[in-house]
Amino acid sequence: MVNAMMIPGSPRALCRLLVAAALSAAAAAHAGGWQQNLAIGGFDKVHIYTPDSHSPIGDGKALLIVLHGCVQPIDTYLTANLEDAAEEFGMVVAVPEAMNKAGYGCWSYWQGTKSRSAGDYKNLIGLANSMSGDSARGIDPDQVYIAGLSSGASFANTTACLAPDVFAGMGISAGPSIGTSASGAIGPCETADVASRCSAYAGGHASHFATQIASIAHGGADNTVNRCYNEQNASGMAGVYRVELQPGTTTLTEGGYTAEESLWEDGRVSMLRLNGVDHSWSGGENASGSYISGAGINYARYLGQFFRDHNRRVDRSPTPGSVGVDNAIEGGQVPPR
Template sequence: MNRIERALLTSGLGLSLALAAGTASAGSWQQNVAAGGFDKVHIYTPDTTSPIGNGKSLLIVLHGCVQPTDAYLTANLEDAAEEFGMVIAVPDAMNKAGYGCWSYWEGEKTRETGDFKNLINLANTLSGDGSRDIDPDQVYISGLSSGATFANTAACIAPDVFAGMGISAGPSIGTSPGGAIRNCESADVASRCSSYAGSYASHFSSQIASITHGVNDTVVDHCYHTQNAEGMAKLYAVDQVPGSNTFNDGSHTANETLWQDGRVSMLWLNGVDHSWSGGEGASGNYVSDAGVNYARYLGQYFIDHNKRVVQGTAGE
């Protein structure tokens, strides 16, 4: 499917960004754009393109509880965007639960309900906007805390839309809010994820997942880190690769464990508490400068392991 066909299919999902916010300005932030069913989305469009596929990639980033979307304007996301040719979109949840959380534990989990519908619409609207030059095979979703769980759920609901995910310090999908803080609820992540996808489950064969957690996080239990990584690996039917790797970013490091063919990555963020890891110079509410730039890690991980783009096909 080419971009024109994609745009025609998604034209009914909301006003085009050309109408909502004017022509995209490459290499800069557009703030508080109305798009995809969200009233406020911060969007960064880089000058660069992805080194694989055809055009730019897209990373949607979901905020955590009590965390304003403005925090991501100073989280070094634009560095990753320019380095990897990645459009960044940070929406403000429309249907918030208490403390401004993405309401991952409430309501139906379907393509047609609440902010799940909005996220699918946002992804399709942006990838269908020719001025953004986004490759629909390089659309990803990530988030912190409640945003991580909501992102994981959305990627399970719509694996055809989201080629990969970056889940940072999120409780497992389907767990209750009571299990979010310093507790651990057991969850069959693979079974729940598969059930959310329904007839779209075949697309899991080409989806990838990065699961990360701060070593110093004392809010969301570390048990979810392993449970989420192993659950997605079970869903993808891949085995863990022996040993571990070190991801270096300036003076900061993270420890990486991979599963077969890079389908799942489990990353421990050294020095990071319950925050989005923004790397050196990052700032903002629940944004840490003590660890690696996780957006940079995701940019490289997605390029190295995307299963929907034939590697070495940039510009074709």
């Protein structure tokens, strides 16, 4: 406890010290950590990691919903290094278990009605809105994102197309193109008009594509889901956003791991080749678990940076006195647009 009688100086200085002490105590009481097996947003089982940090842009924390792949328990994401990305970028991470699974525990991207009011599409939109609408969580509704692996990637892509007003961005890893069949996931590449399908899914919400962004990734050593989908999905989303591919590629390095990155105009779409990664979520060094790879860069961390740098919904315009208490204490800087 701070004893006011022991603090010299003006009342204003005393007030600042008391505020700093209160903030320090609050941070200690709410350190980042996992909550497991929560029932929320239409799902019976969701693992949620809440960081102690805030997003360096916007107002509050970001939210990343991560969808598992087929035959992949969500518990495996507890050892996928998601915490690193969460803490660095002030990003709450939610990992739900599909309620309406298809064969092999997959998200059923090839079955049923693709609608905002149907099945797990409805549940994911409900999860996003429940979490961002809960003031106690401190989530910025302009920084809500969705990602996934394999069947989860395709389902995440479809959901982001259905609700571009809800999801500011997506991270699609080793996902068959939206609207393809189950056999297309593990057989020859199915040609798909991703741009046309995505736009049709959005219906009256299509205007929100003007501010949505997408990262498309695939393991360079993936021999399960055809790697043709990487370029098909990236060029398809670029078609939705009406942006052109920029010349050249960039080699990204993290520790001893690399990825090749291609970018479209204004960073609206990125395409990654995750070198050395098989059909797994790329978790970075020491990541482990079922279909979790420790042989590539940390894709969640890449997403945190990509979303931070290219989010088009937050107001990045500096205003007098706009530096918050957290940024002032931590010396954080909002990157330029």
